[in-house]
Amino acid sequence: MGTTRSKVAWVVGGSSGLGLAIAAELLTRGFRVTLMARDPGRLEQAQRILLESIPGTPLTDVATVAVDAADSETVAATFAAHYARCGRLDLLVNAVGQSCRSSVLQPNFAQYRQMMDANFFSVVHTSLVALPWLLEHRGSLVNIATLAAKTPWPWIAPYGASKAAVANFTDNLRLETGGQLHVLLVCPGPIKRDDAGTRYAEQASGLSDSAKKPGAGAPVSALCPRWVAKQIATAIERRRPLLVFPWKVRLLILTHAISSRFGAWLSLRLTRRQRGSQTNPLN
Ligand SMILES: NC(=O)c1ccc[n+]([C@@H]2O[C@H](COP(=O)([O-])OP(=O)(O)OC[C@H]3O[C@@H](n4cnc5c(N)ncnc54)[C@H](OP(=O)(O)O)[C@@H]3O)[C@@H](O)[C@H]2O)c1
Numbered sequence: 377m378g379t380t381r382s383k384v385a386w387v388v389g390g391s392s393g394l395g396l397a398i399a400a401e402l403l404t405r406g407f408r409v410t411l412m413a414r415d416p417g418r419l420e421q422a423q424r425i426l427l428e429s430i431p432g433t434p435l436t437d438v439a440t441v442a443v444d445a446a447d448s449e450t451v452a453a454t455f456a457a458h459y460a461r462c463g464r465l466d467l468l469v470n471a472v473g474q475s476c477r478s479s480v481l482q483p484n485f486a487q488y489r490q491m492m493d494a495n496f497f498s499v500v501h502t503s504l505v506a507l508p509w510l511l512e513h514r515g516s517l518v519n520i521a522t523l524a525a526k527t528p529w530p531w532i533a534p535y536g537a538s539k540a541a542v543a544n545f546t547d548n549l550r551l552e553t554g555g556q557l558h559v560l561l562v563c564p565g566p567i568k569r570d571d572a573g574t575r576y577a578e579q580a581s582g583l584s585d586s587a588k589k590p591g592a593g594a595p596v597s598a599l600c601p602r603w604v605a606k607q608i609a610t611a612i613e614r615r616r617p618l619l620v621f622p623w624k625v626r627l628l629i630l631t632h633a634i635s636s637r638f639g640a641w642l643s644l645r646l647t648r649r650q651r652g653s654q655t656n657p658l659n
Pocket of ligand 1: 388389390391392393394395412413414415416418443444445446470471472473474475494498520521522523564565566567568569590591
């Protein structure tokens with residue numbers, strides 16, 4: 377069976393979590409997708425999941441590429457080879473990344489570098505390589521940051537700093553491409569996943585209880601990845617610049633923007649409330 381999907385999307389970090397949910401949503405909206413991640417086994421599994429979940433999808437509509445996005449030279453060479461095969465690129469989604477837990481009082485410089493490599497430089501490499509091809513088709517570039525990119529939160533400083541860099545870089549891409557390219561920054565709160573609450577347990581040992589929780593105890597319900605993927609796909613169609621979920625956190629972001637002192641007080645109050653809570657929906 378030949379493909380009827382004409383638009384081409386690359387999803388960096390597409391082998392699991394939100395990236396995989398976005399890839400599934402894009403397939404239903406007429407995109408051929410290429411998933412990029414490091415582990416070939418997980419890429420193969422993701423490809424199988426997508427082909428099974430959308431019956432009738434030809435194998436050629438779901439490609440996989442095993443690349444470390446933090447390695448600029450490999451990214452450039454792989455993207456060029458892949459572009460030569462596909463002949464076009466309409467959408468790049470950077471859903472690559474990882475979080476961490478730490479205290480600013482126990483500095484771990486290696487962790488800061490690792491977060492910048494995994495979350496920031498990976499996004500810079502893929503975005504800058506893809507930019508000329510995206511501009512050719514007035515395409516879209518989507519970078520997934522986090523709420524912590526817009527408002528500080530305790531126990532995740534290296535993660536928040538790397539994502540704040542992503543947010544600033546993304547806003548600059550929008551400014552400098554002068555409307556030729558659609559650039560979307562996504563700042564979601566904690567997203568539901570099977571290992572939520574245990575993923576960073578080791579790094580969080582010795583820190584406050586809230587550090588062990590999803591989103592380091594952010595007082596919001598975890599989001600469904602499929603719902604987030606749908607919102608992102610719709611925002612791409614409408615060429616919107618920014619998505620922040622859940623909506624109510626915009627108030628916290630606004631508070632920090634207006635008054636750092638009041639914003640910090642509010643964030644700490646919310647964290648304390650989480651520490652004392654026995655009925656936290658994120659537990
Ligand atoms: N989960 C949340 O609660 C949450 C909340 C807000 C924002 N976010 C952001 O949303 C995005 C997706 O998060 P997630 O929790 O869904 O992630 P995830 O399930 O851990 O998936 C991360 C993906 O990125 C790939 N990846 C990681 N490092 C890579 C590298 N150096 N080069 C290429 N691929 C790499 C992973 O595959 P390999 O390991 O095989 O490379 C995987 O496909 C991230 O940017 C994250 O910061 C997540």
